[in-house]
Amino acid sequence: MKIAVVGETRPGERRVALVPGLVSRLTDVSTDVSADGTAEVAVAVEPGAGAAAGYTDDDYRQAGAVVAGDALRGADVVLSVQPIPEYRIGELAPGAITISFLPAAQELDLVRALRDGGHTALAMELVPRISRAQAMDALSSQSFVAxxxxxxxxxxxxxxxxxxxxxxxxxxxxxxxxxxxxxxxxxxxxxxxxxxxxxxxxxxxxxxxxxxxxxxxxxxxxxxxxxxxxxxxxxxxxxxxxxxxxxxxxxxxxxxxxxxxxxxxxxxxxxxxxxxxxxxxxxxxxxxxxxxxxxxxxxxxxxxxxxxxxxxxxxxxxxxNVPSQLPAQASQLYSTNVVNLLLHLRSGGAPTIDFDDEIVAGCCVTHAGEVRHAPTRELLDNPVS
Amino acid sequence: MKIAVVGETRPGERRVALVPGLVSRLTDVSTDVSADGTAEVAVAVEPGAGAAAGYTDDDYRQAGAVVAGDALRGADVVLSVQPIPEYRIGELAPGAITISFLPAAQELDLVRALRDGGHTALAMELVPRISRAQAMDALSSQSFVAxxxxxxxxxxxxxxxxxxxxxxxxxxxxxxxxxxxxxxxxxxxxxxxxxxxxxxxxxxxxxxxxxxxxxxxxxxxxxxxxxxxxxxxxxxxxxxxxxxxxxxxxxxxxxxxxxxxxxxxxxxxxxxxxxxxxxxxxxxxxxxxxxxxxxxxxxxxxxxxxxxxxxxxxxxxxxxNVPSQLPAQASQLYSTNVVNLLLHLRSGGAPTIDFDDEIVAGCCVTHAGEVRHAPTRELLDNPVS
CATH class of the missing domain: 3.40.50.720 (NAD(P)-binding Rossmann-like Domain)
Incomplete structure (x- = not known):
């Protein structure tokens, strides 16, 4: 499995979706039980992705990640803070899972592109506020910083x-x-x-x-x-x-x-x-x-x-974007949320999207060519003219 | 006795030498035992003197002070934070006592003018650091703010x-x-x-x-x-x-x-x-x-x-001038120091300059036509060319 970390491009965004200190939680064999038993997880990071938060490319390399301009290519899971920009959707591998904040109602064009690309988009702000999802609650962790x-x-x-x-x-x-x-x-x-x-x-x-x-x-x-x-x-x-x-x-x-x-x-x-x-x-x-x-x-x-x-x-x-004013630690908390969600999806193998799971059902915006988030689907079907 | 509060003119100086809340400590009859028994103390404040610290002219009036452009005229005691500017020395009444910070070694022209005018200049930074002068220690109070x-x-x-x-x-x-x-x-x-x-x-x-x-x-x-x-x-x-x-x-x-x-x-x-x-x-x-x-x-x-x-x-x-960044409270503490020094001078009557008193001897820079502060006197007598 290949996990990509995207460099943020939105002005003022200084966070990064995965800090070097958490790379090993994804690559560590002991926590990875992939479906084919080979336990191979690679993390690829776009150059400079952590720079604004104070993390160098070398920090990522030392943590076991690969730093590469084509990190997105062939990635099964794509991590970012802000949603991946619409112009980059074409770079995603078929069926890729994106994990990021995704204010779906304000990003209808992007949601449409993710849907039409057959991608699975998970929105961190839609993770349900239930006890077992507390460690994935990025809205809370970023509010804490703010x-x-x-x-x-x-x-x-x-x-x-x-x-x-x-x-x-x-x-x-x-x-x-x-x-x-x-x-x-x-x-x-x-x-x-x-x-x-x-x-x-x-x-x-x-x-x-x-x-x-x-x-x-x-x-x-x-x-x-x-x-x-x-x-x-x-x-x-x-x-x-x-x-x-x-x-x-x-x-x-x-x-x-x-x-x-x-x-x-x-x-x-x-x-x-x-x-x-x-x-x-x-x-x-x-x-x-x-x-x-x-x-x-x-x-x-x-x-x-x-x-x-x-x-x-x-x-x-x-x-x-107040959390970006303390970017290293906002990134650390956000990364923990993202990693916990990803490990939750992977429990027992490769990431699976199981809509019987309350967490997945709550935060999934698009999957397999459909918009799963009802309010967003309604907005797309009945645009406010 | 007339006490004047000078409006500060040095760029960046936001403090004021006497806050409204302390006016009554000077005018209160119970604390004033003037030599002739009339117990009359008037406080005159230059217009806008407290503005940068958040105190209005009305605050001073309500505290019992007079707000007047000619506050300096005939004042026995003149209070300021920064030393009174040299160009204003001529406005001082003969023998007036000035109380302010006065970095004598760096202000030799001013010291000379104060000496030649026959004024008594007390420098707050020269108040000795002894227990009974703690409540007059403006260097400490302003360092606390900083x-x-x-x-x-x-x-x-x-x-x-x-x-x-x-x-x-x-x-x-x-x-x-x-x-x-x-x-x-x-x-x-x-x-x-x-x-x-x-x-x-x-x-x-x-x-x-x-x-x-x-x-x-x-x-x-x-x-x-x-x-x-x-x-x-x-x-x-x-x-x-x-x-x-x-x-x-x-x-x-x-x-x-x-x-x-x-x-x-x-x-x-x-x-x-x-x-x-x-x-x-x-x-x-x-x-x-x-x-x-x-x-x-x-x-x-x-x-x-x-x-x-x-x-x-x-x-x-x-x-x-870091204390000026919290001007209201830096002024409050400084005012307390100044008032305590003034009340100390006045104990038993009008302000007296008694060189047997360790505090007065320590902080007096000029008096009765002489420079009393030895290091400053030496600098004046032997100017570094």
Whole structure:
């Protein structure tokens, strides 16, 4: 079996789908029981694929991989972070399995090309959020990175101390951090802000997150609103009236914060506006807002992905591919997710696509000339004109 | 008695010598026992003096101060962070007391003007480092701010996690931070890096600092060199041969670090080069160096104050007026130091300059037409041509 690692080409993408340290988990004979008993697995990496994440071609060679410009040729499995670009689909071997993030609804042309090429496309963001798939959950692992990064970026932008400091020259009060959305990213932002000694408050529409927030030493903000629980740990969308009321109730908490970190996004959908420009402008001058949802529309009105804008004296940092800002470790976690998924497919031999398996059924977008992901199939069959 | 607060004019200076919250400590009748029993203390602040630190003119008015363009006129005491500019000396009332940082050896023209005007100039950096003057120690309070800032800047520039992180997608190893110089700034950099979960090592020529370093959960790097102890908690300068050997012994520790923070400076002297460009280039690509001593020549060869340069793939951040980057709280601590010194001078009446007092004798640069600070007097009498 041949596994190829693709060099990423999307601007700003610094991650790599397989770090050198994990090559041996794929090539190791003891973990490989291929169908014909020959146990031969080769990993081929495109030159420079790991460079932006700090991994050299030599690192890959030393790990047992081959570095080759034609790594894709004849590969049974193709690994990448961003989906393989449409213009490269022709390079794939017939029936190749691609494993990557694949925002199918936004990449319909690509999905069509993968389908028509007879390729099996697995989308990491569609791996079901069930216990046995936790080690394959790339959305969570990358959110973990983004949450840490959000807190560190905010601490660096804030022109004041985060921790309480008692010195011979007087006492410095701790800063207040408000985190909206207590999913994986939010919890990690809370934990990191707490590490730095800030007073942290957090809010989430899911009341179930209150315990997790409190266990990190933060205060859970209770709003007088009915709670929303979604499936798979995600929040459901809410009505406009409820959103308005929520913003109104959040306003004083936002105004009181030195740092606001927002992390509320619903996969594949436009992020909800939780904070208006007016609410931002009501914060003290010099305060800092980090919007991790900026790429999917933003939780904060006026936030721009990849930019820092100032609204009423408040700095608003809009996230853009935030995990790529810590590329070595984001790659390490992502690689672990990908390798675990691949080893799961291979259990007992060559990779098999078994739709009785909840994980495969969940994350498979195309297979054997068909689009298996129902919402994407509907979009392809009934294009929005 | 009239106390004036000067608006700072030096580029990049964002601090203010008196924050609104401390005005009442000067004007409060209970703490004021003026010589004539009238207990009248007025604080006059130049318009916009606190703006860059986040304090408005209204904040000062509400605190009981007067905001006036001619705040200096007739003031008995003049407070600033940077020394009052030479062109403004003529605005001082006869015999006025100025309290500010005053790097006398570098400001000989200014010292001469203060002397010839008959003014009493007190230099905050010359306050002796004795227990009862701890609350007036502005060098320490500002170093405290710089040390925190150094760690946060490094964490933000480093493209990896600082803390050990154990996730369902694998374990992330903690980053390693090396701090050179374990004075106030170094200890605060250590404490903040430790808060963020890094593995921290530290070195100081003073063996006495080992215990402090260890008490913060960091490892003290022992080099096979004779130790140096200075007076007043400062390190003495060392011979070139010893410096070379020290660099040689430090090299492997530097190469092993993800973050290097240097804080070694001897007040009023050029900082020692602890780390060469070659040593920086031997660090892993993506590593980060923060040189807090960049303004006084730098501990790191190639570091430039106020700039970020790259040496062999390593980012080198050179500090420039680092306390001004957290201006509100740096000002708060500095104000506390200044107020404590002023209240010390006033104990029992109007400010008195008593050279039997160790604190006054230590920090007084000019008084009654004379230069009282011996090293500065020598420089003035025997100018280096």
């Amino acid at each position: 949450g840490y990064r959000a807190a560190v970026v905010a601490a660096e932008r804030l022109p004041r101390f985060l921790p309480l400091s008692m010195t011979a020259s007087g006492t410095i009060r701790p800063a207040t951090v408000l985190v909206l959305g207590a999913g994986v990213a939010g919890l990690q932002a809370i934990a990191t802000s707490r590490r730095l000694g800030a007073v942290v408050r957090a809010y989430d529409v899911r009341a179930a997150s209150a315990e997790e927030v409190r266990s990190l030493g933060a205060e859970f903000v209770e709003l007088d609103l009915p709670t929303l629980e979604g499936t798979g740990g995600y929040a459901r969308e809410m009505t406009e009236e409820r959103s308005r009321l929520q913003r109104e109730l959040l306003a004083p908490h936002v105004a009181d914060a030195d740092v606001l970190i927002t992390t509320a996004s619903v996969p594949g959908r436009t992020a909800p506006i939780l904070v208006t420009e007016e609410m931002v402008a009501a914060m003290r001058p010099g305060s800092v807002v980090v919007d991790l949802a900026a790429e999917s529309g933003g939780n904060v009105e006026g936030a721009k992905p990849g930019e820092e804008v100032t609204i009423g004296g408040v700095l608003v940092w809009g996230g853009a | 040390g925190y800032r150094a760690a946060v800047v490094a964490a933000e520039r480093l493209p990896r996690f600082l803390p050990l992180s154990m996730t369902a997608s694998g374990t992330i190893r903690p980053a390693t931070v090396l701090v050179l110089g374990a004075g106030v700034a170094g200890l605060q950099a250590i404490a903040t890096s430790r808060r963020l979960g890094a593995v921290v090592r530290a070195y100081d020529v003073r063996a006495a600092s080992a215990e402090e370093v260890r008490s913060l959960g960091a490892e003290f790097v022992e080099l096979d060199l004779p130790t140096l102890e200075g007076t007043g908690g400062y390190a003495r300068e060392m011979t070139e041969e010893r410096s070379r050997l020290q660099r040689e012994l430090l090299a492997p520790h530097v190469a092993d670090a993800d973050v290097l923070i240097t804080t070694a400076s001897v007040p009023g002297r050029t900082a020692p080069i602890l780390v060469t460009e070659e040593m920086v280039a031997a660090m892993r690509p993506g590593s980060v160096v923060v040189d807090l001593a960049a303004e006084s020549g730098g501990n790191v060869e190639g570091a430039k104050p106020g700039e970020e340069v790259t040496i062999g793939g390593v980012l080198v951040w050179g500090g420039a």
